[in-house]
Amino acid sequence: MALDFSAHPAADLSAIAYPDRGSSPSESDRLLVMLHGWGADARDLADLAPMLDLPNYQWRFVNAPFAHPQIPGGRAWYDLENQSFAGLAQAKQSLRAYLLSLEAETGIPLARTVLGGFSQGGAMALDVGLTLPLAKIFSLSGYLHFQPETQPSLTAPILLIHGSADLVVPVAMAQQTRAELERIGAAVEYQEFPMGHEIPPMVLARLKAFLS
Template sequence: MHGWGANAEDVASLLPLLNLPDYQFILPNAPYPYPYSPIGRAWYDLRVENMYEGLVESRKLLIDFLQSLESTTGIPLSRTILSGFSQGGAMTLDVGSKLPLAGLVVMSGYLHPDALTAGQRDIPPTLISHGKYDEVVPLQAALKARDTLKSLGVAAEYHEFDMGHEINPQTLKVLRDFVVNTIS
């Protein structure tokens, strides 16, 4: 899932670099328009005056969408990995922790307030990757997500890279390895 202000086409451009020809990818666009560009999309508002407006609705839409996938693709959630970058990574942690997915991939993401609760169980194995020099989502957000998942007993794989708020070839290699190892 794309980040705030991007769209599914942005993510689609990365797919050839993953070298996963036998896997199916579904790239949803977020439901809300991005306020600063006619082609960008948003899962919820990040402007201070409207912080998190639309999150509840996006969460419900995304859960319903994911639960409908098996009937449209024939692939059960137990063989599905949910992945997202930045705001899409936050949605991945939030929604993915509530569904019986095979795994979660969070790139430059963060936890929503109260996304994970003490005692929550059955959270899928999770890959977290983040740039050490991320100027948009601070590295501390990734460390908090990692530590929270580990405190809940989640198998959380964590990687930091010498980069900013981006997806680089190293990130894609780690993502590819996680997908192949998780769905084998």
């Protein structure tokens, strides 16, 4: 079964909000948008919000725009099964439009918004985040699929975390990502852990320190 990359509206992304939109008004003054990996969905990472316990943050866990070709209920940001990355341009357009819409919803500007993701979501966070004036960017077990260029708006510190035993996204891809980002003058924090393609407690502790 192939992915359906038919055209879709630029701002059609859905997300899980934490705290829930139906709860009492939040006094959080920061926003964290997190992107799941290939074949997962927004629920896959939603448990991280209470685990990280960052009371000054609102969270949005975003669903990728495409249905996964093999996993029922799974989502995909673009096609990982060939080198053309079909759907990537549409996904980037959708994510950028979504991010630009959030200030009207939350009252929190991009300058106090953090964008991050895991695996394919980490790649998307770098792809789109490098072009926006965000507060911070992070990529867990992620990668770059393009050669970045210097962006005037790129002032956000970037955290890259990767497993030295990652068999899904080899650590060499993270090391290359670090080198490419440093080449364009980005402020990069890089950490390898003795782990695979996962988010264990030691990663959460490092991420919380970056976000606090």
